[in-house]
Amino acid sequence: MLEISNLTKRYGKFVALDGLNLHIDKGEIFGFVGPNGAGKTTTMRIICGLLKASGGSVLVDGVDALKRPDDIKRKVGYVPDFFGVYDNLKVMEYMEFYGSMYGMEKEDVDEIAVGLLELVNLADKQDTFVDTLSRGMKQRLCVARALIHNPELLILDEPNSGLDPRARFEMKEVLKNLGTMGKTILISSHILPELSEMCTSIGIMERGKLIVSGRVEEIMQKSMGIQPIHLRAMVPGMEADEAKAHVLTVLKEQPLVSGVSYAGEEYQIHYGGTEQQAAYLLKALVERNIMVSDFHREKENLEALFLEITNAAHAAQVHP
Ligand SMILES: Nc1ncnc2c1ncn2[C@@H]1O[C@H](COP(=O)(O)OP(=O)(O)O)[C@@H](O)[C@H]1O
Numbered sequence: 001m002l003e004i005s006n007l008t009k010r011y012g013k014f015v016a017l018d019g020l021n022l023h024i025d026k027g028e029i030f031g032f033v034g035p036n037g038a039g040k041t042t043t044m045r046i047i048c049g050l051l052k053a054s055g056g057s058v059l060v061d062g063v064d065a066l067k068r069p070d071d072i073k074r075k076v077g078y079v080p081d082f083f084g085v086y087d088n089l090k091v092m093e094y095m096e097f098y099g100s101m102y103g104m105e106k107e108d109v110d111e112i113a114v115g116l117l118e119l120v121n122l123a124d125k126q127d128t129f130v131d132t133l134s135r136g137m138k139q140r141l142c143v144a145r146a147l148i149h150n151p152e153l154l155i156l157d158e159p160n161s162g163l164d165p166r167a168r169f170e171m172k173e174v175l176k177n178l179g180t181m182g183k184t185i186l187i188s189s190h191i192l193p194e195l196s197e198m199c200t201s202i203g204i205m206e207r208g209k210l211i212v213s214g215r216v217e218e219i220m221q222k223s224m225g226i227q228p229i230h231l232r233a234m235v236p237g238m239e240a241d242e243a244k245a246h247v248l249t250v251l252k253e254q255p256l257v258s259g260v261s262y263a264g265e266e267y268q269i270h271y272g273g274t275e276q277q278a279a280y281l282l283k284a285l286v287e288r289n290i291m292v293s294d295f296h297r298e299k300e301n302l303e304a305l306f307l308e309i310t311n312a313a314h315a316a317q318v319h320p
């Protein structure tokens, strides 16, 4: 659906996109994550035909975005990272305004707009002035208008930024609905965990390059290797100090254990194995007379994974 190859963008001497490769299948909800300045907005604006690339190629559903920007505008809906000012424009008029930009008839726009406003939970706001809507409502209105021409690819640039938790929740529900409708969605954020729940795939971008990308489950699997296992245990017939020494000895003997620390009556085990292998670790402890009262690994800590990956990328640059 979206195929970006070796995309580069220079602003003068500054390289904002440095040979970006990105592939998104139809129907995917792809989370595009990276710190501020990574190049997310630049990438999105190029895909939409709003900004010229310096090199590389972008295909949307087989159409060359760099050579045929007008055709691309019909295929793509774009929700930018800012919402303009619309003096004296009501919600329905706003939808009609955007529909007219795609050459649509007013009657058609009205009919489609009613459905879209329902989808984004703004059905009762048709006659409200746009400027008086809350920020969350404006964002959802922006999603509705980006869908007015029924695009195949919807691009959202940090749609959650500046929203309160309630508004974020509502935005998430809207996006999930779009996913079930089969739209392909590219959504950016500088906060990784925010995207993990609603995306099917994730790409992490830094300094104009994609440094990791894949299905959410695969990335989660990788993140487990860096999350410690928390263990609480005692050893029958041993005093606390003796028990601790025994547990530490047993743990350090186990394969795939790369480190153990003890704090607050809890052991933290750095373990490189899978969930299944961790079950054998637990079995080994029990067989060595260790009674376990808690054994769990923090899951879904994508933030930690993000830091790990970006730190590794920095280290690689410092020590080439
Ligand atoms: N018009 C511009 N002129 C010069 N530099 C720009 C311009 N637009 C963006 N940049 C720079 O390009 C880099 C990527 O920006 P951007 O794509 O907005 O990143 P993101 O959306 O990930 O925060 C940043 O370092 C930014 O300062």
Ligand SMILES: [Mg+2]
Pocket: 037, 040, 041, 042, 081, 157
């Ligand atoms: Mg941006």
